[in-house]
Amino acid sequence: MQSAYGGRRTSMNIVVLVKQVPDTWAERKLKADDKTLDRASVDVVMNEIDEYAVEEALKLKEAAGGEASVTILTMGPDRAVETIRKALSMGADKAVHLSDEALAGSDAIQTSYAIAKVLDTLEYDLVICGSEATDSRMSVMAALLAERTGKPQLSGARKVTVDGGNVKIERQTDNGYDVVEAPLPAILSVVEKINEPRYPSFKGIMAAKSKPLTTLTTADAGIEADKVGLANAPSQVVEFSNKPPRQAGQIVKDEGDGGAKVADFLASQKII
């Protein structure tokens, strides 16, 4: 069987959703005019948990004796290619980049629609994503995609095993973990506990340059332009205010009653 983007159909096809986000450590701002995140003026990186998702896909491929292919799927502006390259240099096989002006400002619901449309064009057994993105922090993508594709959702995985036609995870909970199992194909989200992402190797960086990267417009993926983008978004940021500047600290002078004063302060802040 041929997959849509060339190459022999290998035994397992894994798609990893990777998002480019503003550097977590940089100061992030919303734009005054359309109240969307100002992505142009900050350093960008791969969403941190997505690195764990890529690592897990590579591990599953290794566990399958290499009999699997790992495809990176990214929706984002042209600049997101840098992040895609990083995932390829870690060892992913190929990438699909959905990039179109019409998508700018899409909210989570629209994004899941667009990504599901691209997934329709791919062969996949497993879709892996990080449990949240550090910019929007919605943590809903796996659930939205499961709903749209009609595939089972396994969220919050701290361990994944694929056995024949089944995938089994340990789902991280507050007290321990649940074991969740589903038939493939399935949608999976991972938490940071799951692994330790590798550094790309220098050879991986060089090899990444010649790996297949397919760029799609909304039209290519059959995405209806009036269902995406800021103007059509079901949810809008109406108003925002910047974080108040830090106030000067309160100094507690110890006159034999320092402990009690500190306790009073903590109680007043509802910390104790």
Next chain:
Amino acid sequence: MPPVVRSLPSAEAEALLELARDLAEQELAPRAAEMESRSEFPREVFRTLGKAGLLGLAYGEEHGGGGQPYEVYLQVLEELSRAWLAVGLGTSVHTLSCYPLAAFGSQEQKDRWLPDMLGGELLGAYCLSEADSGSDAAALKTKATKEGDDWVVNGAKAWVTHGGQADFYNLMVRTGGEGAKGISCLLAAKDTPGLNPQAPERKMGMKSSHTATIQLDGARISGNRLLGDEGQGFRIAMSALDGGRLGISACAVGVAQAALDTAVSYAKQRKQFGQRIADFQGLSFMLADMATQVEAARALYLSAARLRDRGKPFGPQAAMSKLFCTDTAMRVTTDAVQVLGGYGYVEDFPAERYLREAKILQIVEGTNQVQRIVVGRSLTGS
């Protein structure tokens, strides 16, 4: 710290430097002070570098190297040394230790051992110095005698970087008469019976890099481990050092850059007489001089590296570079301590560590007096 502004020859080199910086910031810098204080050798860190492909950068891709010019490889060393000299210098010494085989080994020897040596899992050592022969290396006494097809080695190599940690050792040994022409180079595996690393030296700085004497008590090394010809060992050792000295230069610039970064950021925060000390012209002139020297040192090692990359003779330029870069590191790290005042002299700040690290670079791979001898001879003949 802001990245150093570099002009790199290719997009590939840009990506490589970015990888080196990521590794330096995330894997080296957070561990350096703590492991230095315990004199602990960072074997795992070298494995991480090896996996990333950083332990064979300067060698050809046919044996698993990175195929990078010295101009690029050295800047990677600089970034590593900026975070932690023990690791930057270790990478340089490992690279130096692969050179005798890569440049003088037979095809068969290279096919057999080089891929593992460049592959990132193994670490190398280079054993030239002895207790009684340092600058006068050609006076070495460790003796190898032929028994059947094997060499049997007796003596001791001193000051071996990675001694007791390395997987392979280049041994410069006497196989013939007195002087440079009686020396040969053997490639010994760490588990050779009779090759006995002694306890590491207790050093002033760069403590995480272990330096030890290797005692050789009838160590039997197979004849097919002779690199180059019998009697060619001194030439091999010296030509390896030409490249090694560029490595030390880059390490020195890394340490100097780290000291400069520390001094600048401190000067912008520290207030005296109601203003930032950076705003005293007397102090800012000091920072300006430090920065200028660092930039000049970087330009000098890169200029020598480009000669090497283009296949031109570069020995005297490598000596000038080693001399200038390491003297610069000594001056700049001393001045960085001065900028921090009392805080520069205590272990809670890294300035004093940089100063202790800079000092070793004026001594290893030919003292700076020896570099002047090399430069002087290139001008006037010997």
